[in-house]
Amino acid sequence: MSFEALDSPKLRSFHRRLTILSAAGMFLDGFDLTVIAVALPFLVKKWAIGPGLTGVVASSAVVGMFFGALVLGHLTDRIGRKAMYVVDLICFVVFAALTAVSQNVWEFIAFRFLLGVGIGADYPISSTLLAEFVPAARRGAFVTAVGSSWFLGAVCAYLAGYLLLPLGPDAWRWMLVLGAAIALVVICFRAAIPESPRWLAAQGRHDEAGKLLLALSGETGTTTAEPSQPWLSLFKSPLLRLTIFVAGFWFCYDVAFYGISIYTPTILKNFTAGSASAAYLGAAIVSALGLLGAVIGVFLVDGWGRRKLIIFSFAGLTLMLIALAVEPKPALVILVLLFGLATLFSNMGPGVLNFVYPTEIFPTGVRAGATGFGTAISRVGAILAILVFPRLVHDWGLQAALWLFVVAAAVGLVICIAMAPETKRRTLEELNRRGGDNASVMAGNAKQRASL
Template identity: 30%
Template sequence: MDIVSRLEQVPVSKFHYKLLVATGLGWMFDAMDTGLIAFVLPALAKAWGLSPAQMGYIGSAGLVGMAVGAVLSGFAADRFGRKKVFAATLLLYSIATGLCGLAWDFASLLVFRFLVGFGLGGELPVAATLMTEYSPPAARGKFIVLLESFWGLGWLAAALIAYLFIPYYGWQAAFFIGALPALYVFVIRLAVPESVRYLLDKGRLDEAHTIVSSLEAAAGVTASFVPTAPKVRTVRQVMFAELWAPPFLRRTAMLWLLWFGIVYSYYGIFTWLPSLMTAQGFTIIKSFEYVLIMTMAQLPGYFSAAYLVDRIGRKATLALFLAASAAAAFGFGYANAPWALIVWGSLMSFFNLGAWGVVYTYTPELYPTRIRAFGSGWAAAVGRFGGILAPAIVGYMLGGGAAFAGVFTMFTATMLFIAAIVLVLGEETRQKSLDEISD
C-alpha cells in the first residue's frame, strides 16, 4: 500500500484534533489582527481627524499586502515546505502589528499595515493547505470548516480587546496586544509536522514514511510497507499558465470569481462595521457592544457549515450560505431600530462566516499537491484585490453622501452573483480523494 493511501486510511484521531488546534490558533491570531483594525478605525479617525477615504486606504493597505503575501507564500510553501512558511508569516505579521502601535502618522501606518497584510495573506492559504493534506477524505470538509471557525474566535478576541482597552488606554494598546502571537512560532516548530504529500512530492520518502508510521501506531493501525529509495525526479517548475489550462481552467475561473466576491463583501462590510454603526449615531462603546454581539453569531455559523459540508456537499452548502448572507445584508441595510440591526447583523455574520469556512475547504481540493498551495495562494490573492477595493469604495460612497442602505444593497448583489457562479461552474468534491479530484 502506498504512503498516500495509508495516510488517507488513518482514522480521525487525537493527532488530527491536535493539528486542528495548532493551525487553528495561528488562524485565530490572524483574525484577531484583522478585527483589530476594524475596531481601531473609529478611534483613530477621531484622534487623527481622518476622512472616510483615508480610513478606506488604511483598510485597503493591509489587503494589498495580503494579495502579495498570498502569491509569494503559496509559491514558497510548494518549494520550501508548509511548516516553514506557516511559522515565518505568523512571525512577520505579529511584529508588524506591534509596529502599528508605534505609527507616528498616516503614511507610516499604511506601510506597517501592508507588512501585516503580507504576513496574514501568506499564512492563511498555507495553514488551510496543511490541514487539508492531513485530513481523512470523509472528514476533510468538517476539519477545514472547523479550522476556519477559529477566525470567529479571533474576531471575538479583537472585539473584547477593543471594548476593554481602546476606550481606556487608546488605540495603540490594541496593536501592542496584537503583537503577542509572535511567541506562538515556537509552538508551531514543535507541534506541527511537515505535510506528507509535500515530502513525497519532493522525493523525501523516508521522512514521509516515518510520519505516517507514527500516525498509524498512534491510531492502532497496521500497514505493511517497506520504504524504497526515493526516485530521482526532475522538479517541474510551477507555471502560472497551468492554472488556466485544462483541467484547471474552469476551476480557476470559478475560484477567482468566488474569492474576489466573498472577500469584497466581507472586508467591505466588516472592516467598516464599527465605523458604520458610529455613523448611525451610536457611541463608540455602544457600537463595539453591538458588533461584539453580531460577532458571536459567527461561531454557530461555522459549526452549521461544518455539519452540512460533508453531508450535502461543498456546492450546495456554499451557495446556500452566500444567498442567505445576501438576504441578511439587505435586511441590515434597511433596518431602522437597534434590535433589527442586531438581528440582521447576527444573521449576516452567521451565514457569511459559514460560507468562508466552505471556501477554505473547497479551494485546496481543486489542485494537485505540486501546485496546491500555489493555486490556492493565487485564488486568495485575487480575492484580496476585492478586499483592497471594498474599503476604499465604501469610503468614497459614504464621503459622497451614499445612504447606509445603498452600501448594503451593493453587497447583497455581490453575494447573490457569486452564489450563482458556484452553482454554475463549481465541481463537487465531497468525500473524494485529493488525487482523484485534482487530476
C-alpha cells in the first residue's frame, strides 16, 4: 500500500497529538519505574525489608515488564495497535493505585509486578503505532521524542520525591497516586486515536486502510498485499540477525542504565552524611543530565543518523563508567558528574534508539512483537543489574562492582560496531523489503564502519 498520504501537511497536528499521547505513556513508564528508587529507603525502614528482599522489591515491576512486553507486544500484532494503546494505561491506573495502598511488602511486590505488565506493554505499543503514522524524514525525531519522555518522567519522580519528603513515611504513596491520576487523564485522549492503516493493510483489510487514509488526509493510495509473517520468523533467517542486534544492544544498555538509576539515591546517600534530601537532589541532577542526553539524541538522530549516534554514545558511556570504576574515593560532586555523564551518553544513543530501531527494521506483521521481544530481553539485563549489583557492592565494594557495567557497555559497543544498520529517511515499506531480504539491511555496515 502507498502511504505517502501520511506525509501530508494536513496531518501535522495529528502527528503532534499522537506523539504527545505516546510520550505521556512513556513519561508514566519512567515515573513509575524510577519512583521505586525514591521509595525504597522508606519501604526498607517501614517494613524492615532485608537485603535479599530489597532486590525483589526493586525489580518486581521490571519482572512484570518482561511478561508484558513479550506477551502483549505479540498480541498487539494480532489484535491491533489501537485496543492495546488504551488497555495498557488502564493497567497503569488500577495497579498504581493498588500499589499506593499496599499494606505489606508482599502486596507491594504483587501490585508492582502487575503494574510492570502494563508498563512493558506500552513500549512496543506506543513506539510502533507512532512509527507507523509519522513521515519517514522525521520518524527518528518523533520516536526518539517519545523515548526521551521516559527520562522526563524519571526526573519528575526524583523531584516529586524531594518535594514530598515533608509528608513523612507515607510520601511514596502519594507519588504512586500521582502517576495513576495522570494515566487516567491520558486514557481519555488515547481513546480517540485511530487504528494504524499499515496494520490494517498487513491484515488484508485494505478497504479500511484506504478509508482511514482518506478520512485523515483527504488522500488515498493503491493497496498491495504484504506477506504475512509469524512471530517465530524473528528467530529464523533472514530476521534472526536483526533480532540479535536489537536484543543485544538493548540488553547491554539496560544492565548499565538500571544498575545506575535504581540505586543512585542509595549510593549517593553514603556520600552525603546520611542526608536523604541531598541524595535525592543529586539523583535528580543525574537524571536531568540523562534527560539532556535524550534531548540531544532527538536532535541528532535524523541528521547524524542512527548508526553513528549509537556507536558514539556507547563509546562515551564506556569511558565514563571506566572513570567511575578506577576512582577509589570520589568526591560527591565528581560522583554525581560522572554518573550524570554516563547517563547522558547512554540515553543519547541506546536509550532512545531502542524505540527507533525495532520499529524500523522489522516488517509490520511482527513489528510490535519484535519490539516486545527486545524489551523483554532488555528486562533480563535490568533484573540482572538490580539483583546482582547490591551483592557485588557488598562483597567487592562500589568501585569493583562498577566493572559489571563497564563490561556491559563495552559489549554493547562491539555489537553496534558489528551490526548496527543505517535506516534514516527510509520509508517503512522500503525497510520492510530490505528486512525481508536481510542482506540489504546489513550490507551497508562495512561502508558505515569505514566512514566512522
